Amino acid sequence: MSLRQILQSYDVSRRDFMKYCTALSATLALPPAFAPQIAEALENEDNRPPVIWMEFQSCSGDSESILRSGRPKVGDLILDVLSVDYMEVIMAASGHLAEEAKEKTMEQYKGQYLLIIEGAIPVDDDGVYCCIAGDSAVNHLKKAAEGAAAVIAVGNCACFGGIPAGYPNPTGAKGVQKIISGKPIINLSGCPANSDNITALIVHYLVFGSLPAVDRHLRPKFAYGKRIHDNCERRGHFDAGQFVEKWGDEGHRNGWCLYKMGCKGPETFHNCPTLRFNDGLSWPVMAGHGCVGCAEPGFIDTMAPFYRRLPSVPGFGVESTATKLGLKILGVSAAVFGVHGMISFFRNKDIVQQVESEHLDNEDKKEN
The missing domain is CATH 4.10.480.10 (Cytochrome-c3 hydrogenase, C-terminal domain)
Incomplete structure (x- = not known):
């Protein structure tokens, strides 16, 4: 099903969709003239980068943020514009079937897929505090990041360690940028990250084929400037x-x-x-x-x-x-x-009033 058909099924008119694209351009600090480009990028069915969304030490708040938004139905828009091949919160598969889907994407689309990370990554005691499919979160992250085109950390936990990394940080929780290097990394911090910022970031990637400018904390300047x-x-x-x-x-x-x-x-x-x-x-x-x-x-x-x-x-x-x-x-x-000058001014305020009066008379003559 095409994006246009999806929007129609939700009674989203073309006009509303273009308004949304204009709003996205504003979010990205781009001129409104970029709205048609954004619409074209979203509607291009050949422009669907595969996505692996992995979740570690988190409350799923960022997943809920993107799935519960609706301008227009952003969750569906993203899931259909992109090819989300792995995301624990929404995928029907589980166990070894889910891991097989992730491995297939990593092999078939090496260097092309976007890796989205939600939640902090514990590294103490060989990462034993967060394990998935018999392996630690830190190992899962390193393996998935190796073949990713870019890594997007969503939420404060994935960006900087968040609540799990709070003192005394018993699990040694860290953010993605403390573990992965040599890859484009961008942070969408917040607790949770705003779904419209997630959408805007992906739209920027679709339109320009690259990630936006970032600040010293690797956060996009359009959202954190x-x-x-x-x-x-x-x-x-x-x-x-x-x-x-x-x-x-x-x-x-x-x-x-x-x-x-x-x-x-x-x-x-x-x-x-x-x-x-x-x-x-x-x-x-x-x-x-x-x-x-x-x-x-x-x-x-x-x-x-x-x-x-x-x-x-x-x-x-x-x-x-x-x-x-x-x-x-x-x-x-x-x-x-000088005091005498100030006193002189106030004593001669009738002169000031006379000048103001003449000025107003001249203005009235011009109007007439």
């Missing part, structure tokens, strides 16, 4: 010095800044405020809970306690300091022009 704080809808309240002081207080009810309640937005890079979750409906801060920094390395340790404010993120405090700021400006002006 700005701090959450920069685009947060509560940023204006931060600048105005309006903070929630207690859960349920008037500020909380009015959508004021959650910085004092422990929000980690000023130190977290992600596009949560613009992309949001639940098909763009909302995201944690919009729902009234501070950001916990789940897109950052080691967040479970470095960002905890989640309800304690960051040590030093100064706010401007426009409303709370407006009077003091005005007095300071007047003080500077007096120092520059």
